Amino acid sequence: MTLRSILGLAAVLAAAFAMPASAADSQVADYKLTNGLELVVIPDHRAPVVTHMIWYKVGAADEVAGHSGLAHFLEHLMFKGTAKHPAGEFSQVVASLGGQENAFTTSDYTGYFQRVPRGDLATVMAFEADRMTGLQLTDEVVLPEREVILEEQNQRVGNNPRARLSEQIAAALYLNSPYGRPVIGWRHEMEQLTRDDAIGFYRRFYGPNNAAVVIAGDVTPEAALKLAEDTYGKVAPHASIAPRVRPREPKPTAARSLTLADPRVELPIVQRDYLVPSFHTAKPGQSEALEVLAHVLGSGSNSRLYRALVMDQKIAVAAGAWYDSSALDDSRFGVYGSPKDGVTLPQLETAIDAVIADVAAKGITAEELDRTKTRLIADAVYAHDSQASMARWYGSALTTGATVEDVTHWPDRVRNVTAEAVQDAARQWLDKRRSVTGYLIKDTSPQAERRS
């Protein structure tokens, strides 16, 4: 039985730098157009189809304080038409091809993609290049869409106590970095977002020199480059893309804790997030060691946390750990567990602490290290089976401070991780002073808010 299904961690994906060591990678091409647009082409000739993605180097962490949710709101509004193509035309064309499209926003990037037959690549590139600078918005389309994002907030967060816990933990963990703001936004600020806010944000951040296009599929790098020059190449560079310098975290000095009580909680959770380096902010090797550490501690039923808490001590129904390496600024490492009946969250937290302390004191075994490397490198092979996964990995890397080369060399760096480095990572980063511990409990009293 899988663990993640229990805690409903639906948003767990394979990570940004899981990349492959196969012949295919040597064919990945990386170009820069004269207007500053980066183009990455990942040839995959298994079928006559292409995945085309544009990644803008702007996300929720680039918003001005007080306008949370704006990056994501703009993502929605990008479907509302340009001077050349009225609202809905782009989507209708993609649909008529049997193609697929969507978009996504995180703290660090905003992406748009289409998957279409290879012969239609030029068409979607032309549309995408057009809306890079040609967006036109009226209140008639902006105001109903604001209602849509408010419903999205309800669906993802308001109706979901687990998501609200994560939101509160992030807000408490980041004292200074904008990563503490939810990507979807705070409701009271979302309600005030306007057409002018959206257009202002768009004009400030959208342009060829602040974007990367990733094309995976049945196309040669040369052909893709020509198409890019004919479409995106015609867009003038943005005059003033500022470097992405966001407020950084001070050295964390105090362990923090919080409790979220909700009458609907039937499965209590303890979740702790530590402030740790991302791939971009880490020294060489540190991020890969954290990756291995997260796997050994908390991925699957052979992991330390699952074995100790669920199988041996029988005090939890679920337990695990994760690490997000893909972020421009300092990122997060999380551990979590859900208690069995009759076990309190403090008891469970103590047991989690003991598992972490053991790894910090004694390190991991050679077998654990080998098994984890096998798994991580196999993930990269499995990834090759999906064109979209490949494109996503490159795109998220390029928008969080990594390079194409960083991605292709990832398996080698994983192979080089030593047991000592993993133990060091546990000692150095899994320090409670760097963390926020959150309890999700059932609210049984009208006045609520107390620790269980």
Next chain:
Amino acid sequence: MTRYLRLFAFAALLCLGAPLARAVTIEKIVSPSGIPAWMVRETSTPLVALSFAFHGGSSQDEAAKAGTANLVADMLDEGAGDLDSTTFHRRLENHAIEMGFQVGRDYFHGTLRTLNEHRDEAFDLLGLALTKPRFDADAIERVRGQVLAVLRRENTNPNSIASRSWWHTAFPQHPYGREARGALDTVPLIGTADLRDFVRRAFARNELTISIVGDVDAKAAGDLIDRAFARLPAKNDLKAIPAATPQGIGRRIVIDVDVPQAVVTFGGNGIERSDPDFMAAYIVNHILGGGSFSSRLYREVREKRGLAYGVSDSLVWFKRAAVVLGGTATRADRTADALDIIEKETKRMADNGPTTAELAAAKSYLKGAYALSLDSSSKVAAQITQIQLDNLGIDYIDKRQKLIDAVTIDNAKRVAKRLYGGGMLVTVAGKPKGLASSGTAN
């Protein structure tokens, strides 16, 4: 390696599959011991993906022990033969083998994914799990505790509440109305003997459907299949499931849950997969509420009025019943408006059918999208298992284009009336303003 996304906020309800008009060439093969399978050779990635299904899913559960088949699925990787749970998992993980089991109402599904170099080990472990599951007492109690934890959590989740209520009301006294996972008062009653009984009745070589995709030839695929399946008994022993049609049409059931957004499930009688009108129904439903940015419901509920982040409906079919089922989630003070629009649009489709332009656009989309969705070996394997289970024929992927083209506007209008003319059962979980239960139980 895993990554916890801060938020992956898609612009629409559905993140549709992925691309690849993969040229899927299916071969029929038979293993040395005589087990048939469909195979697709795909040599560009060094892996093998397997999908298989036994007949007999959660509908085989006794009502008092609902959740039995699901507990078997959760227990199959918890030890087999001489390998206890820990050892079994370690063997899987040491070779990065992915093994999974899922229970539907009619079928027990399994999947396996392995790097080519470890495929013998992978198929051996699968064979062990299917023929010699241990069902050790401590593992059962651990997994049972996990199932109960999920069920308890779902008890207060508005999505689960609305959906469960719909199924219970639509199929009272019928196994299709029950949760595959079981219920808080049934899962504790399931014993080891029940698990073994399910395995004995369902896991057999007859009515076994297998699809294998990857860097493998017919000979090797046959050998792998025998490693996993040759030792199964020849014949299953399943009980018959009675045919059923959804009840409660015309009713609206509101369940009070204290959440900011009301969750709505709606639906009615559907259309069987073998019905000659199926493809017309599939197209018409795509136009009304299928998962694209251009459906009528999406336009009216989301784009024009901003009432919901997502709204869609789809055809759902089983061996002995078929439904059309949809859902949305909308703020409490506008839930009544959203429902009103959904009902009006459904009725408008029943009365007038789609326009010629909508029909043409939907055909074009559905033809292209199918191939695009077959974008990984695992997805191809799952899809051709479904084609086998639905008895659509080995040439279905090609034939499908012609079936779509053959649907005329008159077909579409007639089938729209057939599909949506009968009314809906609606369940709502939340605090919708001005919306109360209505209609009577039959």
